[in-house]
Amino acid sequence: MKEILNFIHGEFVRNTSGKTFADRNPVDNTVIGQVYEAGRPEVDAAVAAAKAALKGPWGRLSVVERVGMLDAVAQEINRRFDDFLQAEIADTGKPAHLASHVDIPRGAANFQIFADTIKTMSTESFQMRTPDGKTALSYGVRVPRGVIAVVCPWNLPLLLMTWKVGPALACGNTVVVKPSEETPLTATLLGEVMNKVGVPPGVYNVVHGFGPDSAGAFLTSHPDVNGITFTGETRTGTAIMQAAAVGIRPASLELGGKNAATVFADCDFDLAVDTVTRSCFENAGQVCLGTERVYVERPLFERFVAALKARAEAMTPGRPFDKDTRIGPVVSKEHQSKVLSYYQKARDEGATVVTGGGVPDMPAALKDGCWVQPTIWTGLPETASVVTEEVFGPCCHISPFDTEDEVVAKINHNRYGLATSIYTQDIARANRMAQQIEVGLCWINSWFLRDLRTPFGGSKQSGIGREGGVHSFEFYTELRNVMLKF
Ligand code: NAD
Ligand code: 6OD
Secondary structure, eight states: OEEEOEEETTEEEOOSSOOEEEEEETTTTEEEEEEEOOOHHHHHHHHHHHHHHHHSHHHHOOHHHHHHHHHHHHHHHHHTHHHHHHHHHHHHOOOHHHIIIIIHHHHHHHHHHHHHHHHTOOOOEEEEEOTTSOEEEEEEEEEEOOEEEEEOOSSSHHHHHHHHHHHHHHTTOEEEEEOOTTOOHHHHHHHHHHHHHTOOTTSEEEOOOOSTTSHHHHHHTOTTOOEEEEESOHHHHHHHHHHHHTTTOOEEEEOOOOEEEEEOTTSOHHHHHHHHHHHHHGGGGOOTTOEEEEEEEGGGHHHHHHHHHHHHHTOOBOOTTOTTOOBOOOSOHHHHHHHHHHHHHHHHTTOEEEEOOSOOOOOGGGTTSOOOOOEEEESOOTTSHHHHSOOOSSEEEEEEEOOHHHHHHHHHSSSEESEEEEEOSOHHHHHHHHHHSOOSEEEESOSSOOOTTSOBOOEETTEESOBSHHHHHHHHEEEEEEEEEO
């Protein structure tokens, strides 16, 4: 049985408690490894290593030397592409074509982009006359924040972890990563990469475990952690913010969503159907930016519902490397139960089930896997559970609408504000709506199209702060003002 170890001060280590938990493959629910859960001693050791590394060789590197190391990390991820692919797929069950086009390349790109961005980062300066006729020159200096706790979810494990580790390291911080208990493999593998390219011990550390009373809580409440960056559920974000409040530490929070797509009758129909199919069902609906509410202008409603139904029914579930596979399982039995409980709620609340609504019939070898059917509902009021709450599964509710004001009001009537997408050929209307919908991210005639230099984050209960490009550096550095009189 594979042992999945913590990575502390450049070494793979077990724990003092002997406690382990199973890492399972969601395709068939088999155990693929035993993970050594970090207790307080391991979290203390990881934070101490990270703190010491700030003042060690890492802290003495020039920006150019650091950038060289991050470039090397990106290259090494690409060189070991297949190892990362196998690890990510073993943990998540996602189709290989998806992981090889999205997760792994972005894992490498997240180091490259922030290495590139930091090279040209500037700060402001001001000059003024002093009352005694001299000159005061003020200039900003960006200094690393210190030890950063990086707490990650399971849906895009490598992508979302490196999205934070890349800029944190580019800015000269050190990190302690707590991957999701569901997906420990790629964060662990990245430890090998760090050692291979010569990143000094203690700069990148990984502690495994759960949230409350486990590695997540021990890490985020640790007094030597100087900042916390978190991606996950809004409820967990509340606990993280409470932990950050003790010691007045900053927290960057990328949280849940209940994202809407708006489809106008004048849209490019095929593009809208293709893109909404992806936004609802890609990664089995486990993308924070995914669409779970679709609003279609009334004249197009029946045609759009029929087209999306056909596309959902063509999403063949299967093993990650099978060439016919279009959708994988959800991440765990626990998450499968949560998604299926929403499927039941939708029926109880009177939904018309256009397609799906249960578990697909799978061959015997995959029967124990965490499968759910791509599901579409219509006919529910705006107050229904699956129209208001994040399911995080391959499902959506489709409603007709008549006016732009009506659809904007419906979209905004939700506690989340992460992302939205608008399909229309009327670009003025799309831009008008983009300014009215309360979200951090708005796509027009597209979805999940990313330029890594742009600000990424959510409004309302979808998060606090923006990461991406120079915006990441706002969080991962502290701006110091130096004033000189001459
Ligand atoms: P989660 O909040 O359950 O867990 C995320 C991480 O937090 C895990 O590593 C977990 O062990 C840890 N954790 C849990 N409780 C903790 C605590 N009290 N203290 C410290 N750590 C704790 O989220 P998940 O189920 O892994 O991921 C799915 C959620 O993530 C969805 O809500 C999704 O929308 C959200 N998400 C948001 C974004 C974004 O960019 N906004 C991206 C991806 C996922
Ligand atoms: O693309 C990104 O940078 C990003 N943070 C994506 C988040 C996806 C959520 O599941």
